Amino acid sequence: MxxxxxxxxxxxxxxxxxxxxxxxxxxxxxxxxxxxxxxxxxxxxxxxFPDPAALFITPDHYATRMLYSQGVRLEDLGVARRDGTGVRPDGRRIWRLFAEHFHLFAGTPTRLWFEHSLELVFGIDERLTPQNADALYDRIAAAIATPxxxxxxxxxxxxxxxxxxxxxxxxxxxxxxxxxxxxxxxxxxxxxxxxxxxxxxxxxxxxxxxxxxxxxxxxxxxxxxxxxxxxxxxxxxxxxxxxxxxxxxxxxxxxxxxxxxxxxxxxxxxxxxxxxxxxxxxxxxxxxxxxxxxxxxxxxxxxxxxxxxxxxxxxxxxxxxxxxxxxxxxxxxxxxxxxxxxxxxxxxxxxxxxxxxxxxxxxxxxxxxxxxxxxxxxxxxxxxxxxxxxxxxxxxxxxxxxxxxxxxxxxxxxxxxxxxxxxxxxxxxxxxxxxxxxxxxxxxxxxxxxxxxxxxxxxxxxxxxx
Amino acid sequence: MxxxxxxxxxxxxxxxxxxxxxxxxxxxxxxxxxxxxxxxxxxxxxxxFPDPAALFITPDHYATRMLYSQGVRLEDLGVARRDGTGVRPDGRRIWRLFAEHFHLFAGTPTRLWFEHSLELVFGIDERLTPQNADALYDRIAAAIATPxxxxxxxxxxxxxxxxxxxxxxxxxxxxxxxxxxxxxxxxxxxxxxxxxxxxxxxxxxxxxxxxxxxxxxxxxxxxxxxxxxxxxxxxxxxxxxxxxxxxxxxxxxxxxxxxxxxxxxxxxxxxxxxxxxxxxxxxxxxxxxxxxxxxxxxxxxxxxxxxxxxxxxxxxxxxxxxxxxxxxxxxxxxxxxxxxxxxxxxxxxxxxxxxxxxxxxxxxxxxxxxxxxxxxxxxxxxxxxxxxxxxxxxxxxxxxxxxxxxxxxxxxxxxxxxxxxxxxxxxxxxxxxxxxxxxxxxxxxxxxxxxxxxxxxxxxxxxxxx
Amino acid sequence: MxxxxxxxxxxxxxxxxxxxxxxxxxxxxxxxxxxxxxxxxxxxxxxxFPDPAALFITPDHYATRMLYSQGVRLEDLGVARRDGTGVRPDGRRIWRLFAEHFHLFAGTPTRLWFEHSLELVFGIDERLTPQNADALYDRIAAAIATPxxxxxxxxxxxxxxxxxxxxxxxxxxxxxxxxxxxxxxxxxxxxxxxxxxxxxxxxxxxxxxxxxxxxxxxxxxxxxxxxxxxxxxxxxxxxxxxxxxxxxxxxxxxxxxxxxxxxxxxxxxxxxxxxxxxxxxxxxxxxxxxxxxxxxxxxxxxxxxxxxxxxxxxxxxxxxxxxxxxxxxxxxxxxxxxxxxxxxxxxxxxxxxxxxxxxxxxxxxxxxxxxxxxxxxxxxxxxxxxxxxxxxxxxxxxxxxxxxxxxxxxxxxxxxxxxxxxxxxxxxxxxxxxxxxxxxxxxxxxxxxxxxxxxxxxxxxxxxxx
Structure with a gap:
């Protein structure tokens, strides 16, 4: 990978x-x-930087639009509603949802940028999967807390x-x-x-x-x-x-x-x-x-x-x-x-x-x-x-x-x-x-x-x- | 071929x-x-299926349009006039006309589909030419009569x-x-x-x-x-x-x-x-x-x-x-x-x-x-x-x-x-x-x-x- | 080259x-x-043919437009003003200006046509540079004077x-x-x-x-x-x-x-x-x-x-x-x-x-x-x-x-x-x-x-x- x-x-x-x-x-x-x-x-x-989801997913319209196009709700990706309603999920839940749908990004630049960042900034050279989502989340969260x-x-x-x-x-x-x-x-x-x-x-x-x-x-x-x-x-x-x-x-x-x-x-x-x-x-x-x-x-x-x-x-x-x-x-x-x-x-x-x-x-x-x-x-x-x-x-x-x-x-x-x-x-x-x-x-x-x-x-x- | x-x-x-x-x-x-x-x-x-021309040529607008663009009359490809006039050629004449113009399809998908069908359905792996047109016509006609x-x-x-x-x-x-x-x-x-x-x-x-x-x-x-x-x-x-x-x-x-x-x-x-x-x-x-x-x-x-x-x-x-x-x-x-x-x-x-x-x-x-x-x-x-x-x-x-x-x-x-x-x-x-x-x-x-x-x-x- | x-x-x-x-x-x-x-x-x-600039540059809108797009004045390429004003530079000055900007043509057909002509008509297989501009000008000028x-x-x-x-x-x-x-x-x-x-x-x-x-x-x-x-x-x-x-x-x-x-x-x-x-x-x-x-x-x-x-x-x-x-x-x-x-x-x-x-x-x-x-x-x-x-x-x-x-x-x-x-x-x-x-x-x-x-x-x- x-x-x-x-x-x-x-x-x-x-x-x-x-x-x-x-x-x-x-x-x-x-x-x-x-x-x-x-x-x-x-x-x-x-x-x-805040948590991994806020870093990689919620503010990135390339990421959220693809998931939205396949039926994922923006609320579930942490995107705030203007009227303030809706429970905002925590970063880990968003990250897991992203991992479940990561195959959607095959062939897109979003996938290439994401994996480049994971490897060069965080030393992660595994593909994101539902199985390793939690472990990667933890590694990223720990790293972004460092100077x-x-x-x-x-x-x-x-x-x-x-x-x-x-x-x-x-x-x-x-x-x-x-x-x-x-x-x-x-x-x-x-x-x-x-x-x-x-x-x-x-x-x-x-x-x-x-x-x-x-x-x-x-x-x-x-x-x-x-x-x-x-x-x-x-x-x-x-x-x-x-x-x-x-x-x-x-x-x-x-x-x-x-x-x-x-x-x-x-x-x-x-x-x-x-x-x-x-x-x-x-x-x-x-x-x-x-x-x-x-x-x-x-x-x-x-x-x-x-x-x-x-x-x-x-x-x-x-x-x-x-x-x-x-x-x-x-x-x-x-x-x-x-x-x-x-x-x-x-x-x-x-x-x-x-x-x-x-x-x-x-x-x-x-x-x-x-x-x-x-x-x-x-x-x-x-x-x-x-x-x-x-x-x-x-x-x-x-x-x-x-x-x-x-x-x-x-x-x-x-x-x-x-x-x-x-x-x-x-x-x-x-x-x-x-x-x-x-x-x-x-x-x-x-x-x-x-x-x-x-x-x-x-x-x-x-x-x-x- | x-x-x-x-x-x-x-x-x-x-x-x-x-x-x-x-x-x-x-x-x-x-x-x-x-x-x-x-x-x-x-x-x-x-x-x-009826004869080879009715199978491959007359009803296929990809085939007839190309020949028409090079001056072949649609009547001569078996396409019926609305008013019923015109002598409709038999399948073999249409097939020969198609063979004479087959070079027009070089580089087109029509050619690739046609040759794929000839080989996989009829076992014909020769390129259609004016010379072999009659023989191929006969082979196809015989095959489509079988169950x-x-x-x-x-x-x-x-x-x-x-x-x-x-x-x-x-x-x-x-x-x-x-x-x-x-x-x-x-x-x-x-x-x-x-x-x-x-x-x-x-x-x-x-x-x-x-x-x-x-x-x-x-x-x-x-x-x-x-x-x-x-x-x-x-x-x-x-x-x-x-x-x-x-x-x-x-x-x-x-x-x-x-x-x-x-x-x-x-x-x-x-x-x-x-x-x-x-x-x-x-x-x-x-x-x-x-x-x-x-x-x-x-x-x-x-x-x-x-x-x-x-x-x-x-x-x-x-x-x-x-x-x-x-x-x-x-x-x-x-x-x-x-x-x-x-x-x-x-x-x-x-x-x-x-x-x-x-x-x-x-x-x-x-x-x-x-x-x-x-x-x-x-x-x-x-x-x-x-x-x-x-x-x-x-x-x-x-x-x-x-x-x-x-x-x-x-x-x-x-x-x-x-x-x-x-x-x-x-x-x-x-x-x-x-x-x-x-x-x-x-x-x-x-x-x-x-x-x-x-x-x-x-x-x-x-x-x-x- | x-x-x-x-x-x-x-x-x-x-x-x-x-x-x-x-x-x-x-x-x-x-x-x-x-x-x-x-x-x-x-x-x-x-x-x-007249001089090398009149042969290759001044009348060629592919050449002059590229130089113009980068701030070169058309007058300096020998293009005549309708009102007759302006000093028209001699062919050598135009040729030198072209040589200074020749890098602009990298990746363009103008460059390929030009180099093809230089080599096949004039036997020149050097790339035009400010350094060799005068020498090439002289070779071309001499050649076009021959029958x-x-x-x-x-x-x-x-x-x-x-x-x-x-x-x-x-x-x-x-x-x-x-x-x-x-x-x-x-x-x-x-x-x-x-x-x-x-x-x-x-x-x-x-x-x-x-x-x-x-x-x-x-x-x-x-x-x-x-x-x-x-x-x-x-x-x-x-x-x-x-x-x-x-x-x-x-x-x-x-x-x-x-x-x-x-x-x-x-x-x-x-x-x-x-x-x-x-x-x-x-x-x-x-x-x-x-x-x-x-x-x-x-x-x-x-x-x-x-x-x-x-x-x-x-x-x-x-x-x-x-x-x-x-x-x-x-x-x-x-x-x-x-x-x-x-x-x-x-x-x-x-x-x-x-x-x-x-x-x-x-x-x-x-x-x-x-x-x-x-x-x-x-x-x-x-x-x-x-x-x-x-x-x-x-x-x-x-x-x-x-x-x-x-x-x-x-x-x-x-x-x-x-x-x-x-x-x-x-x-x-x-x-x-x-x-x-x-x-x-x-x-x-x-x-x-x-x-x-x-x-x-x-x-x-x-x-x-x-």
Whole structure:
């Protein structure tokens, strides 16, 4: 059951040998994690992690959605109901339930990340079964009580060089400030994520904007609102941020004349905007954010195309982020045009695009990124943060936009222990891809070594200005 | 020319050895065929098959469409014109024409199914050519006159454990009844396919509904119409049905208030509904059928996304199902939402989704099936019932929804002799996929053996409640 | 660095051996180039090529777009501004800049074409670097001054049997005429490309139509306009043309009654047509062109789905064809229906379809081409004229429409020196695909040899009626 040293490398012996050499050159590189969702309090206060279920199962929507799809109730996995009802099972019960259903994860990245973490962090090289569930639970529980498993120690164990969190525009970044003031050597960067004050359809939008304006002392006008964003971005930047992040339903952008934008702002703030106006406002704000990036140098990231909270009864009972966000067909060519017309030719701007619609890679994204100086492609994301997903990403983009219009790997996770597993997977899959190009005589091995280092380390650092 | 024992297994020797071991474990498993279009009269009356052309060519739209695309006239393949004109060639002439064009099938599954059947059923391991066409015709014609080639004997020869047919809602299921009453050991199940009484755009819709109501003694009201479906489903279930099947132009669903649904029913019955209303009615009926499945336990299957009878002059001359049904882009995320909002969280319901738009596998279908307890994914279907199609199905779904949100293989065929060939192909391709995961160290070989058995046999039996 | 004899063939030794044998059988076949954009003056006047940058870089939008995407200015690559401003660098400076950025092309077909040309035409087997840039520039510059590097000599060196150019409807084909009158043995065919007189949104449309009518002595009526096309097609055919080519924003077709078509013609000519009417007119003209093809036998090619000149500031500064044409999602099933209803069942017509939206291959194009006698699929085009693109083309079409509904390779290039490199790549990739089918026992090697010859040579000759 133990992790095989050649896992995820091509099985054909000749190609595997090349891939192995490439991988050996990057396996030990530091981890640069420019986009993710770990909790900054971990770095600020260095707490022990709670029990194994809370560490591996309950907060991981990849894990809970699979069990839910097969009839397991979320309550039984420790997911809290919004109304507070329901008995919350203890960690051991959740862990046993997970063990009973562990076969469901065969062939999924969740299984690979989980087993990587078990072995490399806890020294466990047995497959989880109902029979050994209790014993493994005890071993993990004992280990996470030790100082070596605290977040700051793991930061070093994992070889992290820098890690970004994702933070709302209204966040006071107190934990980031505490990290900096603590003198600890770790580098933890906030990321400006203004969705809650940008999306008129977000819960509490008007109140959020009110708070934004109050925090910055700006008036409730279009100019004041933009100035407030400027100020918050400056604050984030002062706390180390190098990037902003934008999760929108679509990639729609707008570039309205200032008076129309101002009128639209008034309307969305009044709560009277319809869906099309909300979409136009979000789109306008992407263009505004891109212009602010031209000024302040924050790298901009756009993650469109998820139908959030597709399951209303689940959303009502448990809230967002419970595995019911479903990708949808996404257009970039028409949608991004207003923004690109305005700023796409600026090589000083970096706008990183992600997708959940793989058909766009070869059709739209690689052609766009292979032309516009401002565009780069983010790595395979979410459901495609997987061996086949990453392979298809390279196969459908490289020939059109090359490697240097991509930005290395994002782990994009809130599961701290999975970070080395995810980076390791990406490094292996990229080395496998490069090895196939070498074996086909499309690349020399020497340049493949350089590319492997760039894909594993250099491109992320450069694209995110770290 | 003889069938190679390792056909369709990966060519790299190390992976092939794994695949071979996996395949050896499933090659002899019984065939469970939960969805298909064989003629129930075969099982009821056990007739001899007609001549070789009528067995292999004339009724097979995969075969006739390819020849038609290269300029062969359908009349010359024995396809009858609706108006009765035209001289129908004898079987031997059709067979010779097929032999002359046999090279067109290089690289297609039709060729693989055909050669598998020739060798395993008739012991013919020569490639069909114009030179040997007559001799092969004679051998096949002689064989199908023998008792060993009758449907019931082949049922045993093929190792079939259960086989479902597809039957209109108005069908009296007399053949199924005859099979049951005959005492024969074969298991032949009807499937409730109500399209002709559900789709306002189907030929003769109003008359069909009238017959449905007459058969069940229900009034021509929305409530009566639903009660009639209930009654027919109960009748099908009593005859062994475990599933319903729905072939719709799109995956659109609706969930209207009862009074609106009733008004819509009146309108579609009056023949005054427009295309949007027809679509809404079909969508409403999918949700109603799902609710009935919650009651009676029939597994529900949805096959959307085909533009039926795309070629009007061909349709006029020859009728439906002549190879002119063309897939189109299909949305599931928005389309299924009304149904899923109503019943998607019920683990007791099974709704199996199929697609002809592969881009939906990774983008929509695997994420939906990996979340909703009621959803499962049907196998690669129609044009994708092929080695590459099946491979892409696994590669684009497994990482997101695993193996256990899929339902094994459907042969979906009216070509009885091809059934073992089709199941064998699916088993080989799935074993090839699993072997690659083992060779990459993503799976252990032991669990791959279990998975191979589930994909070949267990999942179909379980999903279809057989 | 030298070209490996097994480049682009599968790395697994057993499959490579098969692929090698297949490739050996086609490597030396003549080049049939039925669709491309070389300049007919080359064949008429046999001039020396200018400097290396003008040969390899400045006119190649694959090269310039990649450098532009990474911040290099088009002016610095020698691309002329429309307004004549800017200092145009000399060829050596451009070449050095290209050498500095050559790593960007790792993994792209541009790199493979370039290195193939360097080695086979100039005997250079070093990788281009900033260090050797000047030396290579000098070698190439010296070589292109010699008679052996003139277009007519290269025609023979490259083994070209026939090559088509692409020519506007108003072109006098003087160079083609000169070639024919010269007695030179090369076969250079014009292709009728009427976009500028068919697309109401083309620059100068009304004036173009006026010239068309003047050239043919036809009146400015719908009937006159159609007669003018007839006449120009006859003229092209007399100069050797066997095909027409149509680059449209979408695949939309129309089939209006004659009076409506005539009224639409009047409207688009008046300049008062809106976008929908322009689209309808382009669509009508596709159907008209198909009807004319039924009469005169010209093979029809349709290249839809590019959003031309997506970058308006670049377009304004530099004009069209500078790398800012971006593919978009393309529908064929509904769009082609009016045309197919009219002429799709005619086996005497050949309409070759191309796509920039790969999702349509398995969903729409292969099913359509596998049914309609008039349809064939063009090869992987533009961004997909690449090893992975060609592989995916075969994998997503062959199982549904076979090999014989495809038409061999098009190089589609204006880069004369890349022609052998492009055909060689296609031959290698097709042999690799066939070898995998042989290794999987889906084909016999003997028939794979025949198929390889058809894909490399026979199908192009037959489909384009050469």
């Amino acid at each position: 133990a992790l095989h040293p050649d896992r995820l490398l091509p099985a054909e012996p000749g190609i595997r040998a090349i891939a192995r050499r490439l991988y050996d050159g990057v396996a030990g590189l530091p981890i640069v994690s420019p986009h993710g969702h770990t909790d900054p309090v971990w770095y600020a206060e260095d707490p022990a 070596a498993l605290r977040p700051r120690a793991l930061y070093d164990t994992f070889g992290i060089e820098a890690i970004a969190t994702t933070d709302g525009a209204l966040d006071d970044l107190a934990h980031h400030d505490a990290v900096r003031r603590s003198g600890w050597h770790g580098r933890v960067l906030p990321t400006y994520r203004p969705d809650a004050v940008v999306d008129p359809e977000a819960a509490g939008f008007a109140g959020n904007v009110e708070r934004l304006l109050a925090m910055t002392g700006e008036p409730a006008t279009w100019a004041g609102y933009l100035a407030a964003h400027h100020a918050r971005r400056a604050f984030f930047k002062a706390q180390g941020a190098t990037a902003s992040d934008h999760g929108h339903p679509s990639a729609q952008t707008s570039n309205l004349p200032a008076d129309e934008a101002a009128a639209l702002f008034d309307k969305v703030l009044s709560g009277k905007a319809d869906a099309a106006e909300a979409e136009a406002f979000r789109g306008q704000m992407l263009t505004e954010m891109a212009r602010m990036s031209q000024d302040d140098g924050l790298v901009m990231q756009l993650h469109p195309g998820s139908f959030r909270n597709h399951n209303p009864s689940l959303f009502e009972a448990f809230g967002p982020d419970k595995g019911a966000d479903i990708p949808k067909a996404t257009d970039y060519v028409r949608a991004l045009k207003p923004l690109l017309d305005a700023v796409g030719n600026d090589p000083a701007l970096t706008l990183i695009l992600f997708t959940l619609d793989e058909s766009t890679y070869s059709r739209e994204l690689a052609p766009l990124a292979g032309h516009y100086p401002a565009l780069r492609l983010g790595p395979a994301w979410w459901f495609f943060d997987s061996p086949e997903g990453m392979r298809r990403f390279r196969e459908t983009t490289t020939e059109t936009c090359g490697f240097y219009n991509t930005v290395g790997f994002n782990d994009d996770t809130r599961a701290y222990l999975s970070i080395p597993a995810r980076h390791d997977m990406a490094r292996r899959v990229d080395c496998a891809y490069l090895a196939r190009l070498v074996a086909d005589h499309r690349l020399d091995e020497a340049e493949a070594h350089d590319l492997a280092r760039d894909l594993a380390y250099g491109l992320a650092k450069k694209a995110y200005r770290l | 003889a069938l190679h024992p390792d056909r369709l297994l990966p060519a790299e020797p190390g992976i092939r050895a794994i695949a071979r071991r996996l395949y050896d474990g499933v090659a002899g498993l019984p065939i469970v065929s939960p969805h298909g279009h064989t003629d129930p009269v075969w099982y009821a009356e056990d007739p001899a 060993a080639l009758r449907p019931r004997a082949l049922y045993d020869t093929f190792g079939i454990e259960a086989i479902a047919t597809t039957d209109g809602a108005l069908d009296d299921l007399a053949h199924h009844d005859a099979v049951r009453r005959s005492g024969w050991h074969g298991r032949v199940l009807p499937t409730y396919r109500p399209d002709a009484v559900v789709d306002p755009e189907a030929a003769g819709f109003a008359g069909n509904v009238e017959r449905l109501l007459a058969m069940t003694g229900e009034p021509a009201t929305w409530a009566g119409y639903l009660a009639a479906h209930h009654a027919r489903r109960a009748f099908f279930k009593a005859q062994g049905a475990t599933a319903s099947d729905h072939g719709h132009p799109s995956a659109q669903t609706s969930n209207l208030p009862a009074d609106e649904a009733a008004a819509l029913f009146d309108k579609v019955l009056s023949g005054k509904a427009d295309a949007a209303e027809a679509e809404a009615f079909r969508g409403q009926m999918l949700t109603e059928m799902a609710r009935m499945s919650q009651d009676d336990g029939l597994v529900m299957q949805l096959h959307p996304g085909s533009f039926r009878n795309h070629n009007p002059s061909l349709f006029e001359a020859f009728g439906p199902d002549k190879g002119a049904d063309i897939p189109k882009a299909t949305d599931y995320v928005r389309a299924l939402k009304p149904l899923l909002d109503a019943v998607g969280n019920d683990p007791a319901l099974t709704l199996i989704l199929f697609t002809l738009d592969e881009s939906t596998y990774s983008r929509e279908l695997a994420p939906l099936a990996g979340h909703y307890p009621a959803l499962r994914l049907g196998p690669a279907w129609w044009f994708f019932d092929s080695p590459e199609g099946m491979r892409r199905f696994r590669e684009t779904t497994t990482e997101t929804c695993g193996f256990y949100n899929t339902v094994g293989f459907n042969d979906d065929t009216r070509a009885y002799l091809s059934i073992p060939a089709r199941h064998d192909m699916a088993r080989r391709v799935d074993c090839a996929y699993l072997a690659r995961l083992v060779a990459d160290h993503r799976l252990d070989e032991a669990e791959a053996h279990d998975l191979a058995r589930d994909l070949a046999y267990g999942l179909a039996k379980k999903a279809y409640r057989l | 030298a070209l490996h004899p097994d480049r682009l063939l599968p790395a697994e030794p057993g499959i490579r051996a098969i692929a090698r044998r297949l490739y050996d059988g086609v490597a030396g076949l003549p080049i049939v180039s039925p669709h491309g954009h070389t300049d007919p003056v080359w064949y008429a006047e046999d001039p020396a 052996a590097l003139r277009p007519r000599a290269l025609y023979d060196t490259f083994g070209i049997e026939a090559i088509a150019t692409t020519d506007g409807a108003l072109d006098d084909l003087a160079h083609h005429d000169a070639v024919r009158r010269s007695g030179w043995h090369g076969r250079v065919l014009p292709t009728y490309r009427p976009d500028a007189v068919v697309d109401p949104e083309a620059a100068g449309f009304a004036g173009n139509v006026e010239r068309l009518l003047a050239m043919t002595g036809e009146p400015a009526t719908w009937a006159g306009y159609l007669a003018a096309h007839h006449a120009r097609r006859a003229f092209f055919k007399a100069q050797g043309a066997t095909a027409s080519d149509h680059g449209h924003p979408s695949a939309q077709t129309s089939n209006l009654p004659a009076d409506e078509a005539a009224a639409l013609f009047d409207k688009v000519l008046s300049g008062k047509a809106d976008a929908a009417e322009a689209e309808a007119f382009r669509g009508q003209m596709l159907t008209e062109m198909a009807r004319m093809s039924q009469d005169d036998g010209l093979v029809m090619q349709l290249h839809p789905g590019s959003f031309r000149n997506h970058n308006p500031s670049l377009f304004e500064a530099f004009g069209p064809d500078k790398g800012a044409d971006i593919p978009k999602a393309t529908d064929y099933v509904r769009a082609l229906k009016p045309l197919l209803d009219a002429v799709g069942n005619d086996p005497a017509l050949t309409l070759i379809l191309f796509t920039l939206d790969e999702s349509t291959y398995s969903r729409e194009l292969a099913p359509l081409a596998g049914h309609y006698p008039a349809l064939r699929l063009g090869p992987a085009w533009w961004f997909f004229d690449s090893p992975e693109g060609m592989r995916r083309f075969r994998e997503t079409t062959t199982e549904t429409c076979g090999f014989y509904n495809t038409v061999g390779f098009n190089d589609d290039t204006r880069a004369y020196l890349s022609i052998p490199a492009r055909h060689d790549m296609a031959r290698r990739v097709d042999c690799a695909y066939l070898a995998r089918l042989v290794a999987d026992h889906r084909l016999d090697e003997a028939e794979a040899h025949d198929l390889a010859r058809d894909l490399a040579y026979g199908l192009a000759k037959k489909a384009y009626r050469l």
